[in-house]
Amino acid sequence: MSFLSKIFNKGPKPVIAKSREGNLATLTAQKAGPASPGVVKKPDTFYVTASVELGNTTTKCIVMATNLNTSESYLLNKTVKMTRDIRQPKPGEKVFGKTVWGIELSKEAVTELVKDTVLESLRKCNVDKDKDLDFVVRSTGVTAGFATAEEAGQLIIALADGCLEADIPPRKMSPAMSISQLPERLQKHSLLENIMFDGAVVSVVPPEGKETVANEMEGELVTAGIKLGAKWTDVDYRNPCVSLDFGSTLAGRIVNNHEPYANTIGNFLGLAGVVSDSLAKGSGLIDKKNGAALDLYSDKAMKKANHKKAQVNALEAHKLINIRKVPMDVERFGTVPLNPEAAEKAGTTLIGCDVGFNGDKLDELMELGAQFYDSDGLPTLLSTLDYVSTNIVTRLLDVAFEEDVIVPGSSLGITGRAGITGRKPQLILESVQDKFENVVFVEDGLALGSAIMARCMNSMGTPKVPIGGKQGGRCILKDRMKMNGGKFA
Incomplete structure (x- = not known):
């Protein structure tokens, strides 16, 4: 810290990446014009994802649109509910876990909360679940109230059921097996013909073998x-x-x-x-x-x-x-x-x-x-x-x-x-x-993370603006194809 900084008690300034808000209709309405004389900018295509998260304190549905040319993401809506307000399990419903504060959870109660949260979030940002929404990823931070790491997976199933109750098609919660299964506007951005999703998310593989920790x-x-x-x-x-x-x-x-x-x-x-x-x-x-x-x-x-x-x-x-x-x-x-x-x-x-x-x-x-x-x-x-x-x-x-x-x-x-x-x-x-x-x-x-995982699962990277790989390094697509024997490797 410099002498003047000490005098004025000014330490280093933290770098904070805050979510940038956007409106899908406005983002998609922006027509690409010339980037410079004689050069035409590529039209922007947006990949719209919903992240559904049941946490110990809050339950959220966050809808984001990612520019597939630049990898810049925009927040369309964040709907947050307090998990403590989830309804109590009804008679006959099995309690399969609880939050770190002891709030009991049943599959039916979680399903209802997730359904309501997802529908409210999509409604608020005017995103049509059939035409606009591309993918939904579910996650949870509620791992403490389960007997084993495996049992925590039951909560992910309950989250999926909530999405299904909200009429989210199953195909929007699992990776495509070929480019033809993706919407036409996204097909040119997918590298599925070159390499399939192999479990790595932004160039990191999870620990091998049995699950090591519930989170x-x-x-x-x-x-x-x-x-x-x-x-x-x-x-x-x-x-x-x-x-x-x-x-x-x-x-x-x-x-x-x-x-x-x-x-x-x-x-x-x-x-x-x-x-x-x-x-x-x-x-x-x-x-x-x-x-x-x-x-x-x-x-x-x-x-x-x-x-x-x-x-x-x-x-x-x-x-x-x-x-x-x-x-x-x-x-x-x-x-x-x-x-x-x-x-x-x-x-x-x-x-x-x-x-x-x-x-x-x-x-x-x-x-x-x-x-x-x-x-x-x-x-x-x-x-x-x-x-x-x-x-x-x-x-x-x-x-x-x-x-x-x-x-x-x-x-x-x-x-x-x-x-x-x-x-x-x-x-x-x-x-x-x-x-x-x-x-x-x-x-x-x-x-x-949910937004980028959805892209990884459908091989929708941005080679010119890589998110994975090493610091200061180039895109690793060619190395991945060589390792996995992909097309053109």
């Missing part, structure tokens, strides 16, 4: 989403990279620099936003069962915070927070089901964040939040939440470096409510800038 898909999507979101910035967030998703629970990946496909050599899991939620509940200003830190946040209040006291409070809170490499003798860490033996066989290091043992000290964290609120007030409590999240990031990365799983030159990407709100981007950047040259914060990483 594996979430980690895959957020990593891909941060790559797509970074296209709005100057940050080259390609392999090697590290991703962290701070939703209610923690997800993310550590990716190496192998070519053409990189490997997942580390997974993050456990508790994240739940930590801040517990401290916030201690204030008594939000519901102690279903409240979230989001309910409490205020920019105005933050201006009155005592940040030095907040740092001290955060260190006190971290005495209850357990961050480490996941041991081999557990089936859960931070309430998330996992398989340490499968992870070891796959060469994947699991790094977790817990409060006590599987969240058994969350109540103590809530009591600590009450003490902070009573002694320091709301503004300093809110600042404490920022420092708590920052310290979680720092400790997670410290473990990863100690385990020697982060490749030199890796870029760092962060998404999720407990990682990008308030002063967190600034504080996190200050704490990691000596370890990472490239750091980017991305809104709606999971939804962006």
Whole structure:
């Protein structure tokens, strides 16, 4: 930091990729004109996807349109509902899981919530599910309330049923097997004749063998989403990279620099936003069962915070927070089901964040939040939440470096409510800038990941503006075709 920066207390400025809003009718109505004298610009084609996500705190349907010439994505609509408002299971309905806060879920209740959320989102942005919508991807952050990693897959099925109830055709939820199965306007943008989808998403393959952790898909999507979101910035967030998703629970990946496909050599899991939620509940200003830190946040209040006291409070809170490499003798860490033996066989290091043992000290964290609120007030409590999240990031990365799983030159990407709100981007950047040259914060990483996964599943890359591959490198299409024996390889 320069001398003048120190005087004026100005640290490095975080790079934040915010969702750019758009209207499908306006975007598609823009006619391509000459880019320069004698040069005609290619007409823009937009790929419209819906990301349906059931999280511990919120349930969302996010509709996005991606320009297939530039890989730039536009937010058409984001419909958000509080998961705590899902109806209770009716008599005779089987409860197959629950959120991290104990909200019970039945297949029928999830199906209804998803159906209503999807239809509302499409209606608000005037996207016709038959004519305009190209693909729907389902995902969930609710992995803690299941007995095994396999059982968490039942929730994905319930999400699919909700989409079907909303009259989304099954063909829009599974990859095309040939170009002829795609709408005519998209066929020229697909490379299905050259290479089929082989499981790699933006040039990263998941761990081999059995599922290692219940939130594996979430980690895959957020990593891909941060790559797509970074296209709005100057940050080259390609392999090697590290991703962290701070939703209610923690997800993310550590990716190496192998070519053409990189490997997942580390997974993050456990508790994240739940930590801040517990401290916030201690204030008594939000519901102690279903409240979230989001309910409490205020920019105005933050201006009155005592940040030095907040740092001290955060260190006190971290005495209850357990961050480490996941041991081999557990089936859960931070309430998330996992398989340490499968992870070891796959060469994947699991790094977790817990409060006590599987969240058994969350109540103590809530009591600590009450003490902070009573002694320091709301503004300093809110600042404490920022420092708590920052310290979680720092400790997670410290473990990863100690385990020697982060490749030199890796870029760092962060998404999720407990990682990008308030002063967190600034504080996190200050704490990691000596370890990472490239750091980017991305809104709606999971939804962006769904948008790019849909494209990967239908081989709709942008070779001139590659999202996959290595930092500073070219498109890896030719290498992929050679490896897989594709047409023209």
